[in-house]
Amino acid sequence: xxxxxxxxxxxxxxxxxxxxxxxxxxxxxxxxxxxxxxxxxxxxxxxxxxxxxxxxxxxxxxxxx
Numbered sequence: 001x002x003x004x005x006x007x008x009x010x011x012x013x014x015x016x017x018x019x020x021x022x023x024x025x026x027x028x029x030x031x032x033x034x035x036x037x038x039x040x041x042x043x044x045x046x047x048x049x050x051x052x053x054x055x056x057x058x059x060x061x062x063x064x065x
Contacts, residue, residue: 005028012024021027 012027015031016022016024016027019027019030021030
């Protein structure tokens with residue numbers, strides 16, 4: 001999808017240097033992917049301590065104790 005954006009050039013250049021990306025498009029895609037990843041992690045954190053998984057790793061690995 002083509003979109004016209006008005007971005008601060010210095011911020012874009014800094015992001016490209018930090019992420020070692022060569023194109024403006026790739027750094028924006030990377031930034032969006034990271035934003036989505038962090039949002040998903042944040043959503044998962046709300047379940048911390050609320051789900052009892054009671055997992056036996058030996059059983060999962062098909063090992064007998």
